[in-house]
Amino acid sequence: MTTAPWTGEPVVVLGAGPVGQTTALLLARWGVPTLVLDRRPARDRIGSKAICQQRAVLDVWESVGAGRRIADEGVTWTTARTFHRDAELFSYTFADSGQPAFPPFVNISQTRTEEILDECIAAQPLVDLRWGHEVTAVEQDAAGVSVRLADGRDLRGSYLVVCAGARCDELRKLLGVRFDGHSFDDRFLICDIRTDLPGWATERRFYFDPEWNPGRQVLIHPCPDSTFRIDWQVPAGYDLEAETASGALDRRIRAIIGDRDYEIVWKSVYRFHSRVVDRMRCDRILLAGDAAHLVSPFGARGLNSGVADAENAAWKLAYVGYGWAPDALLDTYHAERHAAARENLEVTTATMDFLVPPDEERARHRVDVLTRAATDPAARAMVDSGRLSEPFWYVDSPLTTADPSRPFPGRPPRGQVPPAGPGVLLPDAPVAGGRARALARDGFLVLCHGNTPVPVSGPGPVRSLALADLDPDGTLTAALGARPGEVWVVRPDAHIAAVLADPAPADVDAALRRATAADLAREAKLVS
Structure with a gap:
């Protein structure tokens, strides 16, 4: 892609995680220079973190030279299986439209994804990545944005894209942005386990109430190098160090994998949050990824949605910056991506209400549905183990011209894609x-x-x-x-x-x- 030279200041990107990396690389495709600032001294290569990359995100990454590499190194899976105790309730595969370049989902550690994107950044002269740069204050005016660093220096940019992750409360406060929502009490234990599990390498498995985690859930994802990511729902107050020391963690793992050798590559405990900012645009500042929204990971809607934020922001910043579109185009960043965040909150909140019922009535409903689902197809449709990530449909966007002959039919069944039409992602071929x-x-x-x-x-x-x-x-x-x-x-x-x-x-x-x-x-x- 060739464009006229960018005449303004660089766009400042705050945060060098996958969303920030993607933002910078996409802006570089448009000829826009970026200054990427991260408070960490260097890349931390710890744990798998976000592992499940959706097809549309691989397409985005391919546009900056990374998608094929990530897909080839990752584990492809096309089937999602759901169990209640030891009985399989249903499975489904993902529909294709056209002839896509990539599979529906690829599992690869966020750490490795970041390494590949870093290599793309190193080869891109328009991206200036600087570690150890903590931003403590932000000011903006009609011409640009100034950021104050912890060492007292000021840096100037034309716009600022905040991709600083969930823990940027002070910056949200500086911008006067609310981060409404709630957090769940139950914790989830993650273990990346390297072992041999024949037949499990190409499918996601979700277990409701298995005998080896009674009353709660377990999710198992295949990853490269014979590694499996296992998530256990555990009660509030769960103590990982105590369980490791007592041998209970080993028993927990062997209840799933049996009597075979294994290695724990990484382990952690985390808590779910459902939150979204009230504004994703603050004049010349855009918020993206976890800085703007947090959802529970059942459905892999966190990182995948953040990359969609990055793409939406990048082309609009380029079009406004080059004078190809009015400033009003940036208002539609909030309109479109805030609607996408609310959709993700709605979908993942429904999942969490089924996984962790908030009251007795919904707890009884869950037991009834899971019991009937063994024999009743109608009940199976009510089992919510997480609707997997999908591109958001901009059917109500102010940028979309409606076509009465192609009305949007609404959210399709899980694993399916809506028919092509205004607001929908172009089928690939x-x-x-x-x-x-x-x-x-x-x-x-x-x-x-x-x-x-x-x-x-x-x-x-x-x-x-x-x-x-x-x-x-x-x-x-x-x-x-x-x-x-x-x-x-x-x-x-x-x-x-x-x-x-x-x-x-x-x-x-x-x-x-x-x-x-x-x-x-x-x-x-x-x-x-």
């Missing part, structure tokens, strides 16, 4: 010149179901292509369900902005204006 989503990420993409692309113009990169030329074997066309004469407008984050039936060029231009918030800016000016 090999096309002439590469892959569909990769082409979209170079700017706005206009796909025309016919032999002649419609003429388009507008600030920033935009291409109009005929599906007949781009997709000669029809794979992408079929995945879209495209009808003759339709024109599909796709955003730089590969989400579909509009589907237009037999449009005039002015209709396409109007959809592009809407998708860059030009109309929002005009409406705001008229109101003022």
Whole structure:
């Protein structure tokens, strides 16, 4: 991707975890320099942490040179199994749309993901990563943002993206941002265990009330190098050191893996939180990832959602910074990603209410559902072991042009994807010149179901292509369900902005204006 030189100050990115790394690398794709600051003295390579990377996130990482490497090193799994005690209740595999480049999920430690992204950063001259830089104060004005470091120095940037993780309470306080929500009392014990478990290497297993953790849950994920990540729900006050010393931890592990050799690679205890900030945009400052929202990990919606924050922020900062879109486009960062955070909170809160019932009525409901699910398919649909991460659908976004002939049908069954339409992520498929989503990420993409692309113009990169030329074997066309004469407008984050039936060029231009918030800016000016 080539753009005009960036003339402003670098964008400051606070935090060098995966969300901050992704933000910086994506901005570099747009030719935007970044200054990445992290308070730690160096990368801490401890434990698996977030392990479950969703297909759409691998696509994002591939756009910066990391997705294929992460996928190839990780463990691919396509089946999720759910058990009650020792009986399997159901399993499901994940639907494909088109011919995706990546599997539905890949398991790999966050530590290794960060190492691969660091290598991409080292090869990217537009990213300046600095360790040991603690930010203690932030000020902004009409021209940019100033950050004060713990050593008294000030650094200047055009914008600031806060990816500093969950423990940035002081910074949220400085910005006047609330972080509403609650925390759960039960803890969860994690162990990364290296051992040989034949037949378990390509599936996720979730156990309700197994005899080896009565009354609570256990989740098992395969990881590279014959390592398995096991999460046990444990009561408040659980003492890992005491259980290790007494031999109870060894008995806990052997209840699952049997009498075989094993090695504990990492172990930790953590507590779940469900929180979201009230604002993800504070003028020239955007909050992303755990700094903006925390959800329980059942469904792998934390890191995956944070990477989606990064992509949403990066293309919008680039378009505003280059003058291709008005400042109002940054307001839609909050509109879209805050809605995504609320969706994640709704989904994961429902899961936690089923896993850890907050009252007697819901506890009885859980027992009834799990008991009936052994024989009743209707009850199985009510078992909530965590709806796995999926891209958010921007159907209600101010940037999306609705199509009455393609109404959004609502949240699909678990493991399924919604039909292509406005607000939905573009199905991926090999096309002439590469892959569909990769082409979209170079700017706005206009796909025309016919032999002649419609003429388009507008600030920033935009291409109009005929599906007949781009997709000669029809794979992408079929995945879209495209009808003759339709024109599909796709955003730089590969989400579909509009589907237009037999449009005039002015209709396409109007959809592009809407998708860059030009109309929002005009409406705001008229109101003022």
